Amino acid sequence: MGSASQNTSATRKERIEEMRRAELARERRNRFLVITGSVVAVAALVAGGVFVVKSQSKDDGADGDAKSSSSSSSGDFTTGADGVRTWKGKLGRTHVAKRVKYPTEPPVGGDHNQVWMNCEGDVYTKAIDNMNAVHSLEHGAVWVTYNSKAAKADVEALAAKVRKTPYTLMSPDDDQADPIMLTAWGHQRTVTGASDPNVGTFFEKFVQGAQTPEPGAACTGGLSQ
Numbered sequence: 443m444g445s446a447s448q449n450t451s452a453t454r455k456e457r458i459e460e461m462r463r464a465e466l467a468r469e470r471r472n473r474f475l476v477i478t479g480s481v482v483a484v485a486a487l488v489a490g491g492v493f494v495v496k497s498q499s500k501d502d503g504a505d506g507d508a509k510s511s512s513s514s515s516s517g518d519f520t521t522g523a524d525g526v527r528t529w530k531g532k533l534g535r536t537h538v539a540k541r542v543k544y545p546t547e548p549p550v551g552g553d554h555n556q557v558w559m560n561c562e563g564d565v566y567t568k569a570i571d572n573m574n575a576v577h578s579l580e581h582g583a584v585w586v587t588y589n590s591k592a593a594k595a596d597v598e599a600l601a602a603k604v605r606k607t608p609y610t611l612m613s614p615d616d617d618q619a620d621p622i623m624l625t626a627w628g629h630q631r632t633v634t635g636a637s638d639p640n641v642g643t644f645f646e647k648f649v650q651g652a653q654t655p656e657p658g659a660a661c662t663g664g665l666s667q
Contacts, residue, residue, distance in 0.1 A: 458608050458650060514542045514552035519630070525640065529628045535580065535655060542573055547617045548587050549576050551627050558664040559611055561585075565601045566613040566667050574665050578611055579627040581661055582654030584645055587615040588622045596622060599636030609649045609661050627653050 517531010533551035542553050549572050558577035559570050575585055584607075586600050600622070604612040615623075620632040624641065626648035633640050650657060 515545060515549075519546075524643075526629055526631045526644070529630075533628060538573075542576075544572060544576075546630070547619070548572065548585060548615055548623060548625050548630070550625055550630050551579060552576055554580065558660070560664045560666045561609055561611040561661040563605045563607055564611045564666060565604050566611065568613070568667055569615060570611075570613045570665075570667070575611070575613070578661065578664070579625065580655045581609070581659040582627070582650040582657055583609045583611055583661060584649050585625040586610065586612040586622070587618055587625065588612075589614065589616045589618055589620075592621040593635065596636040600641070603636070603641070603645075607645060607649065610645070624648075626651065627655060629653060 514534045515529075515532055517529055517533075519527040520530050521527050529546075529550050534553040535551075536553045537556040538553045539555075544552055554576035555571070555573040556577070557574060558581060559566075559574040561578040561581065561583035579585060586604055588597055588600070601612055604610045622633050622635065624631050624633060624644045626644070629648055631640065631644060633644075
């Protein structure tokens with residue numbers, strides 16, 4: 443049993459290292475795209491300041507706009523025998539500037555911001571923007587979230603696990619229903635605490651798992667608190 447577990451762990455580490463090498467090339471490309479996009483955005487702002495200001499004021503109220511929400515995702519969860527909820531339906535993958543209203547909290551996918559949250563074992567002590575976190579899920583990250591009902595000891599233990607696991611991130615989310623939740627692209631579950639064996643099972647299956655839309659994409663070079 444121990445040998446099989448060690449082999450599985452070694453194989454997983456080799457796969458992540460391979461992904462990291464591919465990530466370096468992707469990161470250089472993505473930085474170029476972000477810089478180019480910023481230059482274009484500044485030029486557009488200078489050329490049409492009044493129009494941009496008016497457009498921005500409209501976008502500020504986009505949370506209730508059907509266009510910014512209904513196009514992102516549609517469907518519902520199906521719960522498996524293992525307790526993992528799997529999204530059955532559409533999950534958009536478009537980069538958008540408008541606010542997206544997701545049907546779940548935390549979201550399991552959908553249209554999102556063009557910049558991801560860093561997810562190389564990053565632990566955030568303040569809530570993060572769902573639109574950036576969803577981009578991290580697209581890259582194959584597992585997102586650990588907790589609310590004020592979570593025990594401090596569990597939060598600290600989970601933070602320690604996240605810090606040593608590439609392609610993971612953690613943040614508080616007081617809008618979620620359960621104290622501790624784990625989320626991957628299209629998949630989500632609640633766990634009872636840091637010692638719940640389902641934590642390790644979820645990480646093993648979904649960190650850079652088969653559900654990943656963009657395997658090996660960068661988990662660094664994005665946003666960080």
